[in-house]
Amino acid sequence: MSPYIDIHTHRLGTPCDDTISVYSLRLGKENPDDIPRPMWAGVHPWDCDTVGLEAIGRLSDMAIDGIGEIGLDRTRGDLALQRLFLDGQLAVAAERDMPVALHAVRTSEEVIAAVRKSGVDRGRVTLHGFAGGKELAARYLGEGYMLSVGWRTLASQRGREAVASIPDGRLFAETDTEGDIREVYGGIAAVRGCGVEELRDMIYDTYRRLFGRLSNIDV
Numbered sequence: 001m002s003p004y005i006d007i008h009t010h011r012l013g014t015p016c017d018d019t020i021s022v023y024s025l026r027l028g029k030e031n032p033d034d035i036p037r038p039m040w041a042g043v044h045p046w047d048c049d050t051v052g053l054e055a056i057g058r059l060s061d062m063a064i065d066g067i068g069e070i071g072l073d074r075t076r077g078d079l080a081l082q083r084l085f086l087d088g089q090l091a092v093a094a095e096r097d098m099p100v101a102l103h104a105v106r107t108s109e110e111v112i113a114a115v116r117k118s119g120v121d122r123g124r125v126t127l128h129g130f131a132g133g134k135e136l137a138a139r140y141l142g143e144g145y146m147l148s149v150g151w152r153t154l155a156s157q158r159g160r161e162a163v164a165s166i167p168d169g170r171l172f173a174e175t176d177t178e179g180d181i182r183e184v185y186g187g188i189a190a191v192r193g194c195g196v197e198e199l200r201d202m203i204y205d206t207y208r209r210l211f212g213r214l215s216n217i218d219v
């Protein structure tokens, strides 16, 4: 049976045979040596005020599997400064030809424009913690992105309608900072009217497509 994929987590759980968790490292705040791969790393938009821009240089040769979470958050901190970090980190992702995980809060158009300008492969971009409705989902899907959903997405009717609208192959599940990935899968399967096993196969395929080119990932 395919493993569960937790595409975005900030928690180091107990290693578990049936789950692959992709840790999201807050660069400049956490030590990558302590974290098992697979791993995203990036300066989180909330950390831009306290982490120096020179941190971006470290991404160029860090042993990681993708760049993230990076992005813009209108509800926290200085947006212009966040934009500098975002552009710099997208440039590294383009240079290293790596997947990207985005954090976008009330900044969807700004983030979409930044990704377009960067030359990053838009088919390997995941919008993490997707929390909009069907229209916003369609906007991101039109850009080629994948959408990652968690409990916050499933908690509202609007979010559940969006989850039902995401095509196979473009969907991920995540715990972010709380909850159990099995429960997120159960919620998604109920909304989409499919079985959990089928969902596990589908998301695992998507995961392999996203990371499969990287030789260090055992897929």
Ligand SMILES: [Zn+2]
Pocket: 008, 010, 024, 069, 176, 177
């Ligand atoms: Zn996160």
